[in-house]
Amino acid sequence: MEYKRMHPIYILEGVYKLIPLLVFPLLRGFAAALKGGMYLWLSGTWMDISAVLVIALLAILRWRMTEYACDGAGISVRGGLFKRNNKVIPLSEICSISCESPWFYRPFSATRIRFDTLGGTNRRADISLTIDTDTAHNIMASVQKSLNPDGGGIVRRYSPRLLYIMIISAFLSNSFAGVAFASTFVTKLGSVAGKELETQFFGTFNNIVRLISFGIPPVAAAIAYIMLGGWIIGFVLNLIRHQGFTLCRDKNTLLIKGGKVTPRATLLKADQINFITIKQGLFTKLMGIYTVFGYCAGLGKKKEDITTLTPAGNKGEIKKNFRMLLPEFERADITLSPNAWALFRFIGDPLWPCALLPAATAYLMKHFKSWEELVLFIGFMTCIPAYWWLAVRITDFATSGIGINDSGVTLKYSKFLQLNTVIIPWNKIVSVSLRQSVFQRLDKKCDVIVYTRAEAPDGHRVRNVDIDKARMLLKVGK
Amino acid sequence: MQENKVSKKSITFWRIRLYISAFVCAVTVSLLTEPFSLWWYVFTAIWCAAFLFLYFFYYPLKYRRLSYSVDENGLLRLNDGVIYKYEKYINIKNIQYVNFVQSPVQRLMKLCGADIIAAGGRIYIPCLDTDSRQEFLRLIGRS
Numbered sequence: 001m002e003y004k005r006m007h008p009i010y011i012l013e014g015v016y017k018l019i020p021l022l023v024f025p026l027l028r029g030f031a032a033a034l035k036g037g038m039y040l041w042l043s044g045t046w047m048d049i050s051a052v053l054v055i056a057l058l059a060i061l062r063w064r065m066t067e068y069a070c071d072g073a074g075i076s077v078r079g080g081l082f083k084r085n086n087k088v089i090p091l092s093e094i095c096s097i098s099c100e101s102p103w104f105y106r107p108f109s110a111t112r113i114r115f116d117t118l119g120g121t122n123r124r125a126d127i128s129l130t131i132d133t134d135t136a137h138n139i140m141a142s143v144q145k146s147l148n149p150d151g152g153g154i155v156r157r158y159s160p161r162l163l164y165i166m167i168i169s170a171f172l173s174n175s176f177a178g179v180a181f182a183s184t185f186v187t188k189l190g191s192v193a194g195k196e197l198e199t200q201f202f203g204t205f206n207n208i209v210r211l212i213s214f215g216i217p218p219v220a221a222a223i224a225y226i227m228l229g230g231w232i233i234g235f236v237l238n239l240i241r242h243q244g245f246t247l248c249r250d251k252n253t254l255l256i257k258g259g260k261v262t263p264r265a266t267l268l269k270a271d272q273i274n275f276i277t278i279k280q281g282l283f284t285k286l287m288g289i290y291t292v293f294g295y296c297a298g299l300g301k302k303k304e305d306i307t308t309l310t311p312a313g314n315k316g317e318i319k320k321n322f323r324m325l326l327p328e329f330e331r332a333d334i335t336l337s338p339n340a341w342a343l344f345r346f347i348g349d350p351l352w353p354c355a356l357l358p359a360a361t362a363y364l365m366k367h368f369k370s371w372e373e374l375v376l377f378i379g380f381m382t383c384i385p386a387y388w389w390l391a392v393r394i395t396d397f398a399t400s401g402i403g404i405n406d407s408g409v410t411l412k413y414s415k416f417l418q419l420n421t422v423i424i425p426w427n428k429i430v431s432v433s434l435r436q437s438v439f440q441r442l443d444k445k446c447d448v449i450v451y452t453r454a455e456a457p458d459g460h461r462v463r464n465v466d467i468d469k470a471r472m473l474l475k476v477g478k
Numbered sequence: 479m480q481e482n483k484v485s486k487k488s489i490t491f492w493r494i495r496l497y498i499s500a501f502v503c504a505v506t507v508s509l510l511t512e513p514f515s516l517w518w519y520v521f522t523a524i525w526c527a528a529f530l531f532l533y534f535f536y537y538p539l540k541y542r543r544l545s546y547s548v549d550e551n552g553l554l555r556l557n558d559g560v561i562y563k564y565e566k567y568i569n570i571k572n573i574q575y576v577n578f579v580q581s582p583v584q585r586l587m588k589l590c591g592a593d594i595i596a597a598g599g600r601i602y603i604p605c606l607d608t609d610s611r612q613e614f615l616r617l618i619g620r621s
Contacts, residue, residue: 430568
């Protein structure tokens, strides 16, 4: 194996990791300030400069000592500043390879490439390198070629319409993520361009909210506009991330590509996909739109990763995509469903907030008359997700269940506000748990929890089905 | 398919753990409230009721329900639970490794818990005899 060094930009990544060493100059500054000596601080600046130089030197040493090699057999990384290590992962164990070229790396032709196996932790990739972009693409292409001998057969390609990209972006949008992004941006802008700019921004925001509160208390309007603004920012970020989405399937691999500002590509081994989830919200269920996600070691480790296999589509399109791109995953008809009496089992959880929130709102309005309008608005807003959850659970009751076929198990259940259809191949099921409460024992029902192969345990729970039929379908037990 | 029970000493172990917890509760309640005040009586009644429930009802029933077996299809099955009854199944082919854990009290009583880890799932069997560790590993084909 021929070992090479990583891209020089890795030195800057090293500096970032060693920033905690700056605590020494900081402590020295505090001590000098307490003792009341500008002169004292100045006379010791050589120590601060030395600390910075040590950080830079360590980062350069780390870059010099870290090497990687990649051939048809696998990937090897060796290095380490104080503790030398050598990690070798054979190609047969690699489940996924991800490439990401952040926009600030592109002028330097640098790319981050990650290799993942089923072992290790689910928080970090098993191997993560920063290398030249062309080399990263060559590695990915050569691995794809070695996993698909004899040319790999016909390559099937899927590129969704812009409308579907917008739907998945809206589906994945998260107000809090958008708000966090915006607040970080504004604060950083303030620290760079001056506090005055930050103050002006917030002052302008306050004035605008007062103008367009439309009779709603300004504080409540501000919260609503912040949430809406956060959602819009999240939507735009997701749209940029999924722009140019393409999914290519050849014999043994799937290649997911997307993003124009930060191009990302993930190569998956088709037989390492542990399960497929078809997700719907209540709104997309009414519209008949489905979104398909795949789960494989390494896919979705970073929140910016593209984990969708089909951003959106109607029933016919999803069926066609499954046949073309994921023939191993065949959806089975649901043959075991909860009985009619199980309705209370489904709506029990959301009924509590649906009853308590309006009652709490009425109580607070009665006892805090000066805050009546604000309390009413906030109470109304918090009731919306509670009633939405209730509606999702009622839909879940009508549609959930278990089905099997030769290729695997199909589970339909809900997780908070999402309705999921999960297809799990038989060989990916790791364990099954049948849970019975006191009441379920009386009428021989249970909750079925299926665990699949993954780096961290993650169960799929179907509520209140017949226990004997569940045992028979899942081929467990008596 | 033979059902295997955990060690008979498990009830004793759980009860010893309960005595320790009861002692901690008693000390905490006495420190945080005025002895023989209303709140003292309330909290004392709560932890005493919990103690009696666990001592006389929960742990004996838990021991009765707790069992494990391996069937002809290579499925390890664990029956567990009192309020919620559990049947957990794991294919022995999917087991990556077994971790035997012992607390200080378990070490004195020659007991251990078996944490069975698979890629994406786990099963915990409490209070096995330390002498029967090898037999357990043989049962799941790890010896």
